[in-house]
Amino acid sequence: MSATITNVETIPVSVPTEESYETSLSVATGGQGAHDHVLVRVETDAGVTGVGEVAPHSPWPHGLTQSAVVDLIADRITPAIDGKPLHRIPRLVENVEQVLSGESFPLCGIDMALHDALGKLRDQPVYELLGGPAGKEPMVDLHSSIGIRPPEEVREIAARAAEEGFNAFKLKVGGPDLAAERAAVEAIAEAVPDARIRIDANQGWTAAEAVNAVPELDEAAGGLVLVEQPVPYDDTAGLRRVREAAGVPVLADEACFSPQDVASLAKQGACDLINIKLAKTGGLSRAQDVATVANAHGLACFMGSMLELGVGTAANAQFAAASPAVSYPSGVLNVHAASTLIEETERWTPDGDRFIVPDSPGLGVTLDSDAVERYRVD
Template sequence: MNVTDVTAIPVSVPIERAYETSLSSAPGGDSGTHDHVVVRVETDADVTGYGEIAPMAAWPHGLTQDACTRLINDSLAPTVEGRRVMRLPRIVDDLERQLSGEPFPVYGIDLALHDALGKHLGVPVYDLLGGPKTEDRTFDLHYSIGIKGSEEMAADAAAAAADGFRAFKVKVGGDDHGAERDGIAAIADTVPDARIRVDANQGWQPEEAIRKVRSLDAAANGLTLVEQPVEYDTLDGLRRVREAVDPPVLADEAAFSPRDVAAIARAGAADIINIKLAKTGGLHRGKDVATVAAANGLTCFTGSMVELGIGAAASAHLTVSTPTITYPTGVMNQYADDTLVANDDEWAVDGPTFQVPERPGLGIEPDREAIERLRTD
């Protein structure tokens, strides 16, 4: 089966609820939209694979929607077209060399190739990645809460707890640490058995991080982990925080590639690695990141760039097939009005445990009408 066409389609999707971090803010409701890119790979076997990119220019190695779209349509498509899908690892290698360190466009193509290959072989993508680590194909989810007031945090946590959630990821690193501490305390009071983790998205300097993590740890009655408290390019600072605080430290923006993970392990800078397919350049390299982490005694967590249905499905396949991913994950989108997936009922979140559908490829049926309606080119 050979690739005959690669196309990137920019779309802008309404966001139901606002979500703020120390790096970015997405307003919800009538004024809120989020840019994505749908990647379509067509083949001579009459099989079409779909991938997705959730661009974020504010990130290290981040790109805009327009840059991702143009790079794929103008530069990367010719590298992929005419190639055998079965040789996916070689294609990814070539794309990485061509872009020299920009993983976002590669990730969209990688997902579409995996989807096409799974459909062609009649197997789910998780089987292409080694098979599910549990026979029931399930994994645990956390509930994510953005930067907001303490009353809103507590209300969000209470609503999620009513649905069975006990693991909460809370964004911090904003301008008002006192309000963040109060919000964490409010969640702990509202849901006494809550397992709370915090994510600063590089929001602090090392000494500041040590002080604030200790404060939040006390407010939470013990945090389960702290994610990327300092800037991505200061492994020494990350190590200093890890050595000074009680909760385990998770590396996110600092951990894109297998080489990054090896460097983090050598520096003793983190306990856990956040694998995001946008960072790794897709599923193929995502498995490499997990392998290097495991070889160095690190556990993993699957993160999200607030992908829609296609990207969330890919992350679910990675999660369910990777033994070293042990922490509850937030890969299923909680904010978009439209997932761009026609069979989104099979991918709907109903509580803190998710079961990956047993369907070929990524297991999604693209909503072509929605893609056409929301495209921006």
Template sequence: MIIKDLQVKYRNIPLLVPFKTALRTAVDIDSIEVEIMLDNGIVGLGAAAPTVVITGDSTESIMSALAGPIKKALVGLDLKQFQTTLKRVRLCCIGNTSAKAAADMALHDAYSKWLNVPLHAFLGGSKRIQTSMTIGVDTPEKMAWDAEKSVEAGFHLLKIKVGAHPEMDIVRIESIREAVPAGTMLRLDANQAWSPKQAVKLLNEMEKRNLGIELVEQPVAAHDWEGLKYVTEHVGLPVMADESVFSAKDALQLVSGRYADLINIKLMKCGGIAEAWKIASVAEANGVKCMVGSMMEPSLSVAAAAHFAAAHPNIHYMDLDAPLWLSEEPDHLTYDGEDVLLSGRAGIGLV
């Protein structure tokens, strides 16, 4: 079980349509894929995608970290010392959470392949996974049309991107509410775009209009923890921290101070499954429920997140629709409407 080599590959994958948020518009993604080769022939697979405006990781920095300090830290180690290898990835360099996530999932893939079990079974669970479908920020008419088509495709949870031109956000949500069945649940994601007072005003007005909103993600700037707490304390809707939480240490601070009601965990932010598990457990110990989400990523990394979501008991929400935006068919997992179906093969699993 000696790690003999680590190889890094790059692909660019166009999106079917542009993906628009308050932070950026994406038309394609860079997929950085890693292979970890063991001396017994097992190959562990992982992947990452850069989202510079959130993680600070670029394509170049991810590839450099994987081919440099991460490879140096891993080659020659015995993967039977599994926790040691995960720790070596975490400590080999500062930051670079996306690169670490790719290596972490490749190690998890290889180890569960050695055990000949699906990754979620190795992690200890197999709950049903239902994802929301994201509605990118746009004109009210376009967003209502996108929402209607998503419901027709079998999605009953819609994640609505807001925040670009906040003065239009109530009209956007009302247009969507009118276009979809009453039972459709809406989740809002402002991607840091509102000020604290602006967020409170908008959310309280939306709640007064009974628009069927389940929760709101990251209403204020990632660094503005006091602003996040202000919103949490002044609105009735559950507030979810996303870009504010990168690590278990962040999660501990957040739950201790009750800065938000919920936490969104993403592998690209936290550096992989090992840290994600700690975040979810810290939150669970303090009565805070978690979501597993993703950036705009390849299906391999989203599948790894889905295995984690299926296993950890404190994952109550899932946002794993990114592969459906890509111009290539999803691999490693399949979709049946809003249901995300994991492969029964060993590791992350090829369908």
């Protein structure tokens, strides 16, 4: 069965954050009081409609404002795919890339919607469209992510997560108070003796600061699993310095958007792992390319999120379930908003520290029209 794209619609929404989730980046930029995202609907003449989500994150490298995303999709992206065959997603992605200037965030929303529509058309979940998981249950291992908080709050959060079945934790660090961050790491280790702890500085340190801080936090954890993006995204030499001096595996996040970035980081010996995020790679198609190049260079992959709402969370989980490259417990479920804007019967709830992706067609979620109307801001 074939289908042709007939319309692209954008719906800007502003969903208040339910709980504070501070990082070194959000502290530096004044925090994030709401999820100012953009929903995307791609309609076809076959009667199927695909949905996607854009999480612009303007403070990020290459980030955009919500209004800029809406304008780019209306003015550039829609003319590039309108009237084109749905099943030719690789060609459609190339068409979109040709009219953009490297803006991965809006491309991601379109790519999600295209895969959702094609999955619905073929009655297949997206993880099957992506080629996996071959002969295995579509399962995603998860970690518990904790923002920058006082040590006593970190202890309580870790203890609750352990009761739910978690023993892998990601703690946000990179702030000005190393002693408090050491105490926070110790709080997790004391609350959950078998905890596997990783830290994420979100570019919060200089290379010199990271070389000093990481060994101290490694000691506090009884051995860190890894440190994520300790230095600014454009300081590749600093990233390599931390990797060589700190004695802890380094995960590149903000420094890595494209397959070319992966190859460059690998050749310079700057990291051990790559954080794949659909929003920064440009969607499911390009995330597969990133994973392929990482594997070719011997780099492990971790699947992260940009604090997406329900649609983006579903896409993250579909990719993590499909890709054999994702080998670490991942942060694909935004626990504060993973069920937002989707029908209640389709809200995804993890079973402890893992999640089985449903075999529903497409992304496996349907927009809750009442909730969308409540939060739309156009």
